[in-house]
Amino acid sequence: MSKRVPSLGQPPLTAAVFHILLALADGPLHGYAIMQAVEASADMRMGPGTIYGSLERMEDAGLVRELTTLADDRRRVFGLQPAGRRALEAEAHRLTRLAALVRAKRLITGER
């Protein structure tokens, strides 16, 4: 478990980590909002336990940080850390390269 922590931010990211980072890219969010954002962006259903579990581990890896909450003090709000943003960018690059590769091979039908 602890061995996986440092590699959590290394590409390729797991789907959960990637989508949570993606959700937080626009600004800090609380758990439920992350859940909704992930559902919208990835059509992926995540439960609250998985979200908070992932957030904890991402916190350990220095990708995100819990913020002292401003408005609704009953919810924990998480924000992206610089390392998290770098990890997201690296992964985005990787995906872009992959997408380019996919395009070059003309695997996506309906695209010319």
Place this chain on the structure above:
Amino acid sequence: MRRESTSQVIYRILLYLYPHEFRGRFAADLEADVAELLQARGTMAMWVRVLPDLCRSVPIAHARARAARKRERATAYHGETAMGSLKADVRHAVRALVKAPVFTAVTVVTLAFGIGANSAIFSLVNAVLLRPPGYVEPERLMLLYEGFRGTAVNKIGMSPPDFIDLTALQRSFSSVGAYRTQQYELSGAGEPEQIIGVRLSASVFPTLGVRAAHGRTFLESEDQPGEDVAVLSYGLWQRRYGSDPNVLGRIITLDRRPYTIVGIMPAWFQFPKRGPQINGEPAQVWTPLALGPFERSQQARGMMYSLTVIGRLRGDAGAPQAIREADGLGPTLVRNYPPFLQGPVNSLMVTAVPLIAEITGQVQRPLLILLGAVGLVLLVVCANVANLVLSRAVTRQREISVRAALGAGRRRLLQMLLMEGLLLTAAGGALGLFIGNAVVRAVPELITLSLPGVQDVRLDVRVVLFTFALSALTAIVFGVLPLVVSERRDLTDLLREGGARSIGGARQHRLQSMLVVSSVALAVVLLASAGLLMRSFTKLMAVDTGIRAPRVLTMQVRLPQASYDGALAVRSFYQGLHERVRAIPSVRAASIQTDLPLKGDGERRAFTADQPIDASAATASAAVTWTFGDYFRTFGVPIVKGRGFLPEEELENRGMAIVSRALAERYWPAQDPIGKRFKWGIAANRAPWQTIVGVVGDVVDGKLGEPPIMHIYVPFAEAVDPALAVPMAGLVRRMTVAAVTDREVAALVDPMRAAIAVLDPALAVAEVTTIAQVMADASAPQRFSTVLLVAFASGALLLAAIGLYGMLAFGVARRTREIGVRLALGATRREVLGLVVRQGMTLTLVGVGVGIAGALAATRLMRGLLYEIQPFDPVTFVSVPGILAVVALLACYLPARRAARVEPMAALRAE
């Protein structure tokens, strides 16, 4: 706020699946999210999302929490935390203890002695008395016996027809079964051997409430002749079949007959348990009782009183009800006997005894006394450890006050002393475990074999922990006591005054005196008990057994019915065996007999004398030994009147018998018993008269120290035909062969085995032993408890002496200055010596006084264990205080001498 839905409550409960760190942080968020999910998507959708989520995230959260805890521990150990100072404490305590090697050694050994002895004895007691036999509700099981009211034959087995009647008549038991021990020759693959088996009715296993570990127990339909099935003990299964699971359905050859194996009992299962005098040997194989037509018939009435009946109390019935019912059954059973037998058996009775009482009854008292003794030992140990630790605290006052002055908090000092106490106890405990294990191992096999319920005695973890905790508590409480009772002010005062005064001096002195007095008193109690047992044992060893057989080797053979079905085969085997053994060059005399002297496992038979002094006592019971060969010469039993058997009397039945002196004196006191007659059974019996041709000395039969039992010796030839006529009798099939050699006894083993093998190579030989061994075995239980109690008492004596010595020595060390002043002011060295000795002896005398009072009370409990010694035995009660006084004097003298040698000037300068 909105009302909570059921789903939310359930989810909140489910949250407890997470590790508490996770729950503590996120519970509110999780609940809020779920509430929102519920509101937005509905109950179904919420659960569809949340249940898989729980399954995924719970294990992950636990793994993370575990890893975090591990990291925390690792860092805490190296960091400058509370743990760090603990480590420093351990290091410091080790150093402090090493610097005081005598104190450390004495304390550790004392603790080890107490912990070891207690763990061992309690484990033994636990195994025998407290550990339940493993049957279902064993306290509701009872054993039923028959007997003849008002006679010595008051507890015998049950006759098969009586058992059948009783099964129908009784109302107290929900189920009853009967069993009897049966030796089997086990052959087939491997060496043939004799094993103990039990034949039991199919109802016995259900009555006990046990099932087979593999396969099954017996069916009701298998409880009849011809159904040769067997259930194996776990041990036999392991030993002979290597725990082969496919053994079920295979054949086991018992007494040269094939039996189908139908079940294996669990490893813990032992039946019967040791304890009962009849049918009390744990079996390795069980076969159906299978009463045959003869045993069920009227002909079997008044015969074969050999079954033990076991019953389980009916739901609403208690033991008293069963005992009452059994008591009333005798006359009812008698009415079913044929008329000519009803008179003779009219005193027939049935007794019911709780199984547990039957198992533990005989050994309960000696074991409880041992337990009491080790309990006292533990008290002495605690008193001593307290004393040692207190004394040490005194010598360390200065060190402690320096530490206090340098800013060590009271808490810190406490922690330090605590650590020392713990280390001491840990060392003592470790050594104690070692000792305990050694004692448990030293429990002679014979003891474990003769004790009921003991298959293997192991150290009981709970006991070890208990004694360990008690000693630790003592060491710690008395170690920190001086610190706790003293005020902080005292600590600095002490430093100022140069450590001459003790912390709470007078109080501590009183406490130490009390501890010394109590350990002396406890030692007196133990010494007195041990002394009594020792004196009793000496007397027991001096008992004349009636035999002189220093060089006799014996072994046992059993002739299986399948190969020796008739009297001719049996007889010619024994004749041949006797000839061959007699022909071994070093053999002086040899005999074959049904039982050995001192063992007390021979047959008992009723007989009627021809001219009874007292007609009502005409019929009595005597031990009967069937002999072939030179029995009296082999065992060195003197013929006091008449003669031994002639060779021709051995071979054919001429109605001759030899009786013991006790029997002759009881029936023909003032007459010559030679030529007098008796017959087997009752007067009305149509048995022929037997003529007495000789009288021999009494031989101890069974327990040492009990009055001799009347004994009748009959030539073996007379027994063969009638004995073999009764199907269930194993009597003449199992015989021991004995031979006297003029050389090394052990050298006789091989020639004798060879003599047997020549006659029947497949025959198993058992119980190869010497008579010297049989004699040693007969006294083994007494030797065991005597040796142990003496060891405990000596230990207690030593501890009391150490306690006394320690207290005085520390006192002298503390008062060096005072002694120096006294000497400087003109006190003589003699006076100083007397001062210290007087102080010690006063405490000793008080302790002895208290101890004797205690011993008088305690030894009364031992009355039943003593042989020809009164509990108030003057020899013991004079010598014990004597021994103690001598030891105490020595313990006082050594420190007193040191006090007397104090150089006044040096002592004064030293401060």
